[in-house]
Amino acid sequence: MYMPEHFRETHPDEVAGLIEAFPLAAIVAQTPAGLVANHLPVMREGDAALVGHVALNNDMHRIIPDGTPVLAIFRGQDGYVSPNLYPTKQDHHRHVPTWNYQVVHVAGAITFQHDDKAKRAVVGRLTRDHETRMNGDAAWRMADAPRDYMEGMLAAIVAFRIDITGIAAKAKLSQNREAVDHAGVVSSFAARGLDVMAARMRRDSDG
Amino acid sequence: MYMPEHFRETHPDEVAGLIEAFPLAAIVAQTPAGLVANHLPVMREGDAALVGHVALNNDMHRIIPDGTPVLAIFRGQDGYVSPNLYPTKQDHHRHVPTWNYQVVHVAGAITFQHDDKAKRAVVGRLTRDHETRMNGDAAWRMADAPRDYMEGMLAAIVAFRIDITGIAAKAKLSQNREAVDHAGVVSSFAARGLDVMAARMRRDSDG
Numbered sequence: 001m002y003m004p005e006h007f008r009e010t011h012p013d014e015v016a017g018l019i020e021a022f023p024l025a026a027i028v029a030q031t032p033a034g035l036v037a038n039h040l041p042v043m044r045e046g047d048a049a050l051v052g053h054v055a056l057n058n059d060m061h062r063i064i065p066d067g068t069p070v071l072a073i074f075r076g077q078d079g080y081v082s083p084n085l086y087p088t089k090q091d092h093h094r095h096v097p098t099w100n101y102q103v104v105h106v107a108g109a110i111t112f113q114h115d116d117k118a119k120r121a122v123v124g125r126l127t128r129d130h131e132t133r134m135n136g137d138a139a140w141r142m143a144d145a146p147r148d149y150m151e152g153m154l155a156a157i158v159a160f161r162i163d164i165t166g167i168a169a170k171a172k173l174s175q176n177r178e179a180v181d182h183a184g185v186v187s188s189f190a191a192r193g194l195d196v197m198a199a200r201m202r203r204d205s206d207g
Numbered sequence: 208m209y210m211p212e213h214f215r216e217t218h219p220d221e222v223a224g225l226i227e228a229f230p231l232a233a234i235v236a237q238t239p240a241g242l243v244a245n246h247l248p249v250m251r252e253g254d255a256a257l258v259g260h261v262a263l264n265n266d267m268h269r270i271i272p273d274g275t276p277v278l279a280i281f282r283g284q285d286g287y288v289s290p291n292l293y294p295t296k297q298d299h300h301r302h303v304p305t306w307n308y309q310v311v312h313v314a315g316a317i318t319f320q321h322d323d324k325a326k327r328a329v330v331g332r333l334t335r336d337h338e339t340r341m342n343g344d345a346a347w348r349m350a351d352a353p354r355d356y357m358e359g360m361l362a363a364i365v366a367f368r369i370d371i372t373g374i375a376a377k378a379k380l381s382q383n384r385e386a387v388d389h390a391g392v393v394s395s396f397a398a399r400g401l402d403v404m405a406a407r408m409r410r411d412s413d414g
Contacts, residue, residue, distance in 0.1 A: 083351070
């Protein structure tokens with residue numbers, strides 16, 4: 001990924017926060033049949049790995065051998081930036097449009113797990129995490145479903161683990177703009193509901 | 208991409224609409240240095256191609272030879288689906304969590320253009336399109352910037368074109384759920400601001 005230094009996201013908490021807030025990763029691999037991408041919710045296992053699961057019917061775990069390098073792309077919010085958002089445009093008109101966004105690229109080697117224990121572990125963690133966030137005390141639990149049904153569902157998935165070899169995070173957020181122009185973009189993003197980007201830009205201004 | 212038939216997006220207008228509404232593509236290629244992805248706003252050129260531009264400083268146009276197969280991933284909205292959103296959960300509890308989303312994968316062969324004419328054409332079209340959408344009659348135009356400045360900016364970019372070889376679009380939007388459960392997900396998405404997915408699901412219900 002093209003990475004001018006002023007756009008590099010270097011704060012580990014910001015990187016972890018993006019993966020948590022936007023957990024649906026595009027997991028890409030090169031295969032004999034060409035580039036393959038699947039969109040799967042994943043979560044971090046400490047700093048070492050990402051974990052998730054796929055449908056048994058998803059060919060991904062058959063055409064991608066264990067140990068294959070993959071790229072997991074996490075995409076935050078993004079938005080068009082018009083020169084009209086920069087107050088200094090009135091002074092010198094030396095601006096062009098651009099696009100702001102936040103992304104995290106996690107590179108790693110993928111392996112698939114077919115054993116019941118690994119599958120229950122990852123399904124349990126993902127469920128607990130997302131249910132607690134959405135439903136709090138009313139969180140749905142795996143134990144709410146009949147046992148035979150859950151066993152059938154677990155038999156229809158395959159767990160995976162991506163052992164992380166590198167992370168590149170980019171926050172293209174007008175860091176190369178004058179304060180007044182930066183503020184103009186923050187206002188526009190806030191008005192457009194791009195709250196995560198606006199909040200990150202405000203933390204930049206305060207830093 | 209794993210594609211159960213009930214999740215395949217087959218309406219050309221829906222596919223074109225997603226690319227227009229979410230134009231920041233993750234463009235992925237396999238290179239001698241591994242998988243490389245860059246996030247770039249692109250637009251369709253009829254049904255045959257996607258066009259866009261990258262910074263001259265972006266190594267992408269040096270490490271990806273003309274004609275290389277790439278995957279352009281367009282990502283719409285996405286959202287967690289809790290079993291609590293399904294009214295039929297009360298009857299039989301035979302539900303598990305899932306994730307809904309809309310994506311378009313465009314496969315093609317990329318080529319880069321360094322000539323002034325190609326660069327002006329693509330910058331002009333992208334600018335007109337996004338400025339008109341955001342600013343209407345107050346749209347910023349390239350002619351608003353000083354000529355020497357624009358020439359410097361154009362010298363700092365490279366145009367590209369992806370000749371399309373295939374499109375796979377997936378709308379994972381609870382099509383495999385009972386009407387009452389489908390409606391429960393629509394309500395939740397609408398309440399969470401996931402308006403594009405909610406609208407697409409309503410069109411499904413009406414169809």
